[in-house]
Amino acid sequence: MSDYDRLLELIRLRRSIRQFSDRAVGREEIARLLEAARWAPSNHNRQPWRFLVIEDKQQINQLAEIVSQSLSEKLKSLPEAAAAYAGEFTHYATFFSNAPVLLVVLHKQPVSLSAPLLAGLKNPELVSGEPLSVAMAVQNLLLAAQALGLGTCVLTGPLLVQDALVGALDLPARHDLTCLVALGHPAESPAPPRRKTIEQIVEFRNNPRRTKD
Numbered sequence: 001m002s003d004y005d006r007l008l009e010l011i012r013l014r015r016s017i018r019q020f021s022d023r024a025v026g027r028e029e030i031a032r033l034l035e036a037a038r039w040a041p042s043n044h045n046r047q048p049w050r051f052l053v054i055e056d057k058q059q060i061n062q063l064a065e066i067v068s069q070s071l072s073e074k075l076k077s078l079p080e081a082a083a084a085y086a087g088e089f090t091h092y093a094t095f096f097s098n099a100p101v102l103l104v105v106l107h108k109q110p111v112s113l114s115a116p117l118l119a120g121l122k123n124p125e126l127v128s129g130e131p132l133s134v135a136m137a138v139q140n141l142l143l144a145a146q147a148l149g150l151g152t153c154v155l156t157g158p159l160l161v162q163d164a165l166v167g168a169l170d171l172p173a174r175h176d177l178t179c180l181v182a183l184g185h186p187a188e189s190p191a192p193p194r195r196k197t198i199e200q201i202v203e204f205r206n207n208p209r210r211t212k213d
Contacts, residue, residue, distance in 0.1 A: 010146055012192070017151030018095045020184030025055075025101045029148055030183075036144035040137035043129025048108035049137045050175055055101055064097035066168050070161035093157030099182035103141075106175040107134040134178045141181065151186030154179050 001009075034051060042048060054060055068090055075086040096102050110118065110128035118124035125131050138154060145152045158165060162177050171177075 010143055014142060014146040015151070015186075015190045015192075016153040017184070017186040017188060017190070018092075018098070018153055018182070019186070019188040020099050020151060020182070021187045022100070023185040025150065025184055029150065030101065032148065033141045033144045033150075033183075037137040037141040040133065040140045042133035042136070046108070046130070046133070048130040049134045049178075050106040050108070050172060052104035052106065052169065052171075053101065054104065057100070060099065060102045061097050063102065063165065063168060064094040066164050067158045067161055068094045070164040071157075074161060089157065093155065093160070096153075096155060096158075096180055096182040099184045101183040103181040103183055104169060105134060105138060105178045105181060106171065107131050107178045109174045109176060131178055138179065138181065145183065149185070151184055151188075153182045155182065156180075 030053060037049065037051070038047070040049075054063070071090050071093055072086070075089065078086060107130040110124075110130055118127060121127060142152050142154070156179050158180055159177055165177060
C-alpha cells in the first residue's frame with residue numbers, strides 16, 4: 001500500500017466521537033498528538049497555536065455546566081420555531097463532559113502592526129491566518145488520534161458563550177479561543193457520513209476568460 005493509500009484510509013476512517021469509555025488517556029499519547037499538531041503549516045511560520053490540556057474530570061464537568069447555563073440563557077432569545085432545538089443544541093455543545101480529556105485550543109491574536117491592513121476587511125481573520133493555522137494543527141491532531149486508536153470531536157458551539165468560558169479559564173495573554181477538542185478512547189463506532197462527490201465540490205477552470213481586443 002502506498003503512503004497516499006495509507007493516509008487516505010486513515011482520513012476515511014476518522015469519525016467525530018461523542019461517547020467515550022472511562023479508560024484514561026496517557027500523557028505519552030497526548031504528547032504524540034501535540035507533536036503531530038505542532039508540525040502543521042502556519043502563516044509566516046508564526047505557529048500561533050496554544051493547547052490547554054484539561055485532565056481533571058471535575059474541572060471538565062464545571063466547564064460543561066458553565067456552557068450549559070450560559071447557553072440556556074442565550075437560547076431564550078431564539079424564535080419560538082427554533083426554541084424546540086435548544087435542548088439538542090445544548091447537548092451537542094456540552095457532551096465534552098463525557099470525555100476524559102478536554103483540549104482547549106487557542107490562537108494568538110494577530111500582531112498589532114497588521115491592524116491597519118486588516119481594517120475594513122470582511123473576514124480579517126482569514127487574512128491574518130491565525131485561526132486557519134490553528135485549524136490545520138487541529139486536523140493533524142485528529143488524524144494522529146485516529147492512528148493511535150483514540151477518538152476526538154471538535155466543538156465550536158461553546159464559543160457562543162466564550163465570554164463565560166474565558167472567565168472560567170486562565171488564558172495566556174493575547175490569546176483567543178479557537179475551539180475545544182474532546183479526547184478519549186471511543187465507546188462508539190459511527191457509520192461513515194455521507195460525502196459530496198468530487199463533481200459537486202470541484203470546478204476546474206482551465207480556460208480563463210479571454211479579454212476583448
